[in-house]
Amino acid sequence: MATGESVLDDTLLLDAAALAAVDTGGVLRAAATAGAQVRSAALSTDEAGVPDLSGHRPRGLVLVRRPGVSATAMPLVAAVLGPACPVPVVLADTVPLWTGPLDVVVVHTDDANDAELADAVGSAVRRGSDVVLSAPGDGPVAAAGAGRVRLVEPRIPVPPALDLPRAYAVGLVVAGTLGLLGAGFDVRLDALADALDGEAERNQPGHEPFMNPAKALALRLAEHTPLLWGVDAVASAVAAHGAAALATHAGVVAHADDAARAATATGLRRALESGAAERDVFHDPFDDPAPAALALRLVLLATGEDEPGQALLRRTGRDWPVADVLHPVEEIVRGTPNAAVLRAGVLASRLDIAAVYLGLATRTIEPA
CATH class of the missing domain: 3.40.50.10490 (Glucose-6-phosphate isomerase like protein; domain 1)
Structure with a gap:
């Protein structure tokens, strides 16, 4: 959480009934209508x-x-x-x-x-x-x-x-x-609609985080400063939407950019490479309500056919620290017509739903 004021209730993400009780405005249902x-x-x-x-x-x-x-x-x-x-x-x-x-x-x-x-x-x-x-x-x-x-x-x-x-x-x-x-x-967009229905099914509240990619993402981003970096131009545009969604639904400030361009931000690069951004594991947020900067969480987004790590190495000429990778090639298999269009929609939906889960788990989303 960007402000350090909201406390994450991660148990809420394990309880579909509790989520429904908190989500009085039906925000999760709305997010599933993609x-x-x-x-x-x-x-x-x-x-x-x-x-x-x-x-x-x-x-x-x-x-x-x-x-x-x-x-x-x-x-x-x-x-x-x-x-x-x-x-x-x-x-x-x-x-x-x-x-x-x-x-x-x-x-x-x-x-x-x-x-x-x-x-x-x-x-x-x-x-x-x-x-x-x-x-x-x-x-x-x-x-x-x-x-x-x-x-x-x-x-x-x-x-x-x-x-x-x-x-x-x-x-x-x-x-x-x-x-x-x-x-x-296909201007009827049947394939895109079907892909988004599949993403909504994976992210339904009854699924636990290990089988719910949006919940898993929400937990990975919680209490961190997300760096959403796109490996390709389409993914970079999705990253910008993800940052907006996190700000809107969860009050989280995220950095979104093209990965090659973001790599020129020397301060961020050094923090990632040195691990200096990691928070002290013994830090108690109740003892210290004003902690140091939240640990960085690098998330690489990709919509192309190539492996994101290889594509990033080709573009930047360097290896990168361990990062979370969002590259939905299992959902939209390689060789699918207009795959980037479909993957972009799936990633945007996943980020929207993850932001909603995070907003509900931190009570940033207020009851209707």
């Missing part, structure tokens, strides 16, 4: 007219980051598209003024009253931009584009911080429809 969110988003994009974009090659694809999950979902979509994308992909905090009738704009927000975004959406449609808006159907944002945007409304109510699957799905459907993810990409 697959359903993807299916409903794919259906909603169809009803919103996104398939009409098929065959269109835009001048540019603009992915708009707004406060909340959008800030990590849109960079994740951009990372999946990667440098091989046949059109420029622009990440922006609002709709750029240069957008016009040749551009496609994707926006996700859970804030129906975002006045700045409402102005930007209204301006974009007046300039003739093709806007796909993932947002609630009421409020100024939707009204600003009424009848002129492809509005994808949420169908499954979840807390705003747990709607990354919907935002990710909308971005993937748009990119797939535009032909930016390859001719064989």
Whole structure:
């Protein structure tokens, strides 16, 4: 725990009934809806007219980051598209003024009253931009584009911080429809939804930590400062989402970055190599309520086909201290079409659920 004030009740993670009693707001149930969110988003994009974009090659694809999950979902979509994308992909905090009738704009927000975004959406449609808006159907944002945007409304109510699957799905459907993810990409996203259902099943409260990867991760991160380092670009984007999830649900401050770039942070590197970040095993948090900095916990995330250690050695030219590795090749086997897309969704869901477990076990998530 970043503050050192909340005390982890690890026994709570062993008792499904106790978890249910603490989770009065149903946050765990909401986190388990990732697959359903993807299916409903794919259906909603169809009803919103996104398939009409098929065959269109835009001048540019603009992915708009707004406060909340959008800030990590849109960079994740951009990372999946990667440098091989046949059109420029622009990440922006609002709709750029240069957008016009040749551009496609994707926006996700859970804030129906975002006045700045409402102005930007209204301006974009007046300039003739093709806007796909993932947002609630009421409020100024939707009204600003009424009848002129492809509005994808949420169908499954979840807390705003747990709607990354919907935002990710909308971005993937748009990119797939535009032909930016390859001719064989399935815009129905059945494989992604199935993979997320499988992850939710593994992480259900009744499973003990040794067979529940989200609980196991929560216990590994508890009372540490997590370093979430991505071995590849897609994994780095997932790491950024994981850091946001930990902050939101568990009050944990984590460092998220690309592993090769993070390796240039000499202070962190030295702490990892020397083991100086480890906490005294005899430290009693009740005797000393203001302990030294929490021990670092390095977690390497990967979505590619290569072994993460080998990929990191190739990129950095050095071996690394022992690290936890999140590389779901058992869940999404090597050679699976669009494996990085699926692994990214699985890792993001695992981090979301782990953050919720940690928030419940430290009582950071308040009762409804």
